[in-house]
Amino acid sequence: MPIQYFHYKGLADLRSHAAELGVDIPLVEDSEEIRSILARPVEIKSLGGKTWRIGNSFAIHPMEGCDGDLDGNPGELTARRYRRFGAGGAKLIWFEACAVVPEGRANPRQLWIHPGSANRLRELLETCRDAHRKEFGTCEDFLAVLQLTHSGRYSFEKQKVASRHPVLDLYPLVNREDLPPRETLPELASDEYLAELEDRFVQATALAREIGFDGVDLKMTHGYLLSELIGARTREGAYGGPLENRARFTLNVAEKVRRQVGDDFLLGVRLGVYDGVPYAVGSENSIGVPRDFPTPYNYGFGTDPNDPYRMDLSEPIKFIGWLRQAGVRLLNVSLGIPYANPHLGRPFDKPNEGYYETPEHPLLGVARHFSATAQIQNAYPDLAVVGTGYSWLRHFLIHAAAANIKQHRTTLVGLGRAVLAYPEIPRVALDKAELDPLRTCKTLSYCTYLMRSKKNELGQFPTGCPPFDKEGYGKIMKQARAANRPAAEKK
Ligand SMILES: Cc1cc2nc3c(=O)[nH]c(=O)nc-3n(C[C@H](O)[C@H](O)[C@H](O)COP(=O)(O)O)c2cc1C
C-alpha cells in the first residue's frame, strides 16, 4: 500500500504538521473572508495602456490533454475539457502547451498552432467562452491565454537541446538508477535554428491574436527548449553563457511581438524558477534518489550551483525584471522537470507507475512552490503572478489560496490536477467556501500515467482524471492498461 501523506482531519492538523516540518503554509479559516478574497478581480495594464480585467482570482493552469489529431487540431475530448473549465468559474484560462513548429511537439497529439489548425482552435476557444457565458452571463472579465512551446529535449520525433547536460543527455527520463544510459546524444539547437524559431514564436503569437485569444505565454518551464535555454550557462555563442545571452531569445520575441503584433495583446510567461537535479528510482527501494551530478552544477535555472538542492531565485528575479520591461504582464511560476524530478512540480501521494516514491514529504513541495511565488511577488508587487502547487492540499487548497492572496504572496491562484478531478472548484469555492472532500484530486498520478502511455494507433493516449472523471477517462484508462501490459501477460 502506498503511504498516504495527506492525513489531515482539519486545518489544525495541517497547521501543526506544517509547523513540525518547519514550513509556512498560510491558511485563512473564515468562510466569508475566503469568499471575498477569492472573488477579488485582478487588473492588468499593458505597456501601451490597455487594461484587462480578470473577474476573480482563480486561474486554470495549462494542462495538455494529449487529445488532438495528428495535424495539431483539438479533438472532442479537448473541447469537453475546455467546456468544463469554462463553466468551472475561473476567470483566467491558461490554454495548454501548443507547439509553434511540428518538430517541437512533445507527442503526436499535442496541439500545434498553424494556419491549418486556426479554425479548430477558434472553435475550441469559443466552446470555452460559450460555456462560461452560459453559466455566468458574460465573458467581459474572462481571459484566455494560449501557451506556446517548443518541447526541445522532450520533442517526440527529434530531440533538440539548448545545452549539453551531463545527466539529462544520458538519462532524460525517470527510470531505475541501474538501467544503462542512452547511447546517442540529442542534437544541440544551433544559433541559426534559434534565431529562426524566434520568428516562429512571433508568427504563432500573431495567429493566436487573430484566432481571438487575449494573450499568449512563452513557455519557459519543465525542461522544454526555452526553459533549458534560460539555464544554459555552459552553452557558447549568442544564446548561452551570461544571463543577458540566455535571456536573448525571449526578450527578442517580446520585442518583435510588440512591434509586429502590438502592445495591446497580453504577453505572459510560465517560468520554471527552480529546475533542481534529475532523479531516478532507487534500486534498493523505489524512493527517488538524485542521479550522480557534477558540482558546481551549472545546469539548472534558479539552482544554486554549489548546492543544487537549494533554490536560488536571484537570476529568476533579475530575469523577471527584464521581462516586465519588455512588456510581459502575466507570470505563472512553476518548478522542476516532470520527466526527471516530478516531485518538485507536482507534489504527489502516489507516483506514476515505474516512477519513484516521493523523496520528500509532499507538503515540503507545496511550501517550496508557495515560497518561490511569494519571493517573486514580493520583488514585483504590481506584477500579476500566478502561483502553483495547490492541488495536493485537496479541500484545504482554498484556505491556502485565500491566505497567499491576502498576504500578497501571489495575485492569482492557479489550479492544475485539482480541476481535472473537480472542474467546478472555483465556482463552489466562491459560492460556499467549502469543497467536497470526496471529489478532490488525491494526487494518484493516473493523469501522468495516461500522458506517458503511447501504445495506440495514434501513438498517444488522451489524458484526464480516471478516478474522478470516470465518464471521460474510465474506458481510456482500461485501454491504456491493456496496451501497456507486457505481451507475455496478454496471452
Ligand atoms: C495532465 C497534465 C498536463 C499538463 N500539461 C501542462 C502544460 O501543457 N503546460 C504546463 O505549463 N504545465 C502542464 N502541466 C503542469 C500543471 O500545469 C501544473 O503545473 C502541475 O500539475 C502542478 O499544479 P497542481 O499541483 O495544481 O496540479 C500539466 C500537468 C498535468 C497533470
Ligand code: SF4
Ligand atoms: S488522475 Fe486525477 S486524482 Fe490522480 S493526480 Fe491526476 S487529477 Fe489527481
